[in-house]
Amino acid sequence: xxxxxxxxxxxxxxxxxxxxxxxxxxxxxxxxxxxxxxxxxxxxxxxxxxxxxxxxxxxxxxxxxxxxxxxxxxxxxxxxxxxxxxxxxxxxxxxxxxxxxxxxxxxxxxxxxxxxxxxxxxxxxxxxxxxxxxxxxxxxxxxxxxxxxxxxxxxxxxxxxxxxxxxxxxxxxxxxxxxxxxxxxxxxxxxxxxxxxxxxxxxxxxxxxxxxxxxxxxxxxxxxxxxxxxxxxxxxxxxxxxxxxxxxxxxxxxxxxxxxxxxxxxxxxxxxxxxxxxxxxxxxxxxxxxxxxxxxxxxxxxxxxxxxxxxxxxxxxxxxxxxxxxxxxxxxxxxxxxxxxxxxxxxxxxxxxxxxxxxxxxxxxxxxxxxxxxxxxxxxxxxxxxxxxx
Numbered sequence: 001x002x003x004x005x006x007x008x009x010x011x012x013x014x015x016x017x018x019x020x021x022x023x024x025x026x027x028x029x030x031x032x033x034x035x036x037x038x039x040x041x042x043x044x045x046x047x048x049x050x051x052x053x054x055x056x057x058x059x060x061x062x063x064x065x066x067x068x069x070x071x072x073x074x075x076x077x078x079x080x081x082x083x084x085x086x087x088x089x090x091x092x093x094x095x096x097x098x099x100x101x102x103x104x105x106x107x108x109x110x111x112x113x114x115x116x117x118x119x120x121x122x123x124x125x126x127x128x129x130x131x132x133x134x135x136x137x138x139x140x141x142x143x144x145x146x147x148x149x150x151x152x153x154x155x156x157x158x159x160x161x162x163x164x165x166x167x168x169x170x171x172x173x174x175x176x177x178x179x180x181x182x183x184x185x186x187x188x189x190x191x192x193x194x195x196x197x198x199x200x201x202x203x204x205x206x207x208x209x210x211x212x213x214x215x216x217x218x219x220x221x222x223x224x225x226x227x228x229x230x231x232x233x234x235x236x237x238x239x240x241x242x243x244x245x246x247x248x249x250x251x252x253x254x255x256x257x258x259x260x261x262x263x264x265x266x267x268x269x270x271x272x273x274x275x276x277x278x279x280x281x282x283x284x285x286x287x288x289x290x291x292x293x294x295x296x297x298x299x300x301x302x303x304x305x306x307x308x309x310x311x312x313x314x315x316x317x318x319x320x321x322x323x324x325x326x327x328x329x330x331x332x333x334x335x336x337x338x339x340x341x342x343x344x345x346x347x348x349x350x351x352x353x354x355x356x357x358x359x360x361x362x363x364x365x366x367x368x369x370x371x372x373x374x375x376x377x378x379x380x381x382x383x384x385x386x387x388x389x390x
Contacts (some may be wrong), residue, residue: 003110
């Protein structure tokens with residue numbers, strides 16, 4: 001098992017190291033807070049000769065993703081990153097690599113969508129792109145940000161996958177925070193990442209067509225084929241994480257749990273807030289509540305099987321959303337309810353919305369959520385927006 005060396009890096013620089021180590025060919029991105037440190041560091045690496053890659057300067061995120069699509073179609077290994085309104089400016093183009101099966105890798109430093117204007121973290125930008133056909137993975141800390149970015153290339157470029165992949169890190173909570181982490185050697189990462197070779201690249205010597213006009217008689221069939229292939233990508237995701245664990249000693253799963261062995265109450269979170277939730281679980285355990293924690297690592301494709309297994313013995317599931325689906329409530333909670341609707345009649349699911357625009361979710365807030373959920377009527381269909389301030 002490869003161990004590597006312990007270094008202190010902020011999350012943005014950890015991601016830049018991953019992009020460098022996989023020997024990315026083309027980088028195109030536009031700076032936006034809190035993603036900017038990633039692309040600045042990569043530009044420095046290219047300028048200093050640490051990374052042999054082309055940096056395509058563009059005037060917007062729309063152009064950045066367009067450049068990545070063209071480079072990937074021509075057979076290059078590519079990378080981009082964005083956040084919030086920048087990701088929304090990309091939105092039109094984000095559908096293209098997923099439909100054309102181009103393994104673009106991106107990182108989003110999650111940030112609240114305007115208005116009101118906020119540079120702080122929530123998951124509204126991640127939820128706004130959940131239906132476009134990108135593999136979406138959430139990291140909790142800087143080590144995971146590095147590891148999952150490396151894995152994203154291995155997954156996306158697998159010939160049985162060929163879908164774009166996005167790693168989500170919480171803006172500022174990870175992007176600007178320095179943590180000790182294990183950084184493997186370049187050669188170790190190179191051994192883990194095979195050479196990229198797309199089977200159908202744009203080549204004047206062997207012409208192919210991409211993104212052709214799709215009349216009604218073929219469009220449905222094309223989208224059906226895409227959806228079937230996207231669902232099957234989960235097998236390669238699991239295989240990649242298994243091999244990564246065997247190689248580097250850090251294992252990842254679509255759904256990860258903490259103290260769930262005897263839990264009748266479970267919290268469910270995504271992103272860096274999961275580590276605070278662990279501390280809250282510890283304190284609630286000390287107070288006599290049999291609480292556990294479920295963390296969604298894989299958001300797309302959605303981990304139905306793993307989630308159902310995680311909650312098989314749970315009586316109360318408390319879901320924290322860090323975004324609002326207007327008129328509906330919390331998007332994560334609504335999808336969790338859909339995934340579990342026919343599982344057990346005695347499973348109660350209560351949703352909370354909190355951490356919007358970067359507001360802190362503390363240990364005490366998690367305790368409040370559990371205590372409040374225990375008071376809810378059994379058939380309560382409402383959700384609650386947390387406005388607790390310490």
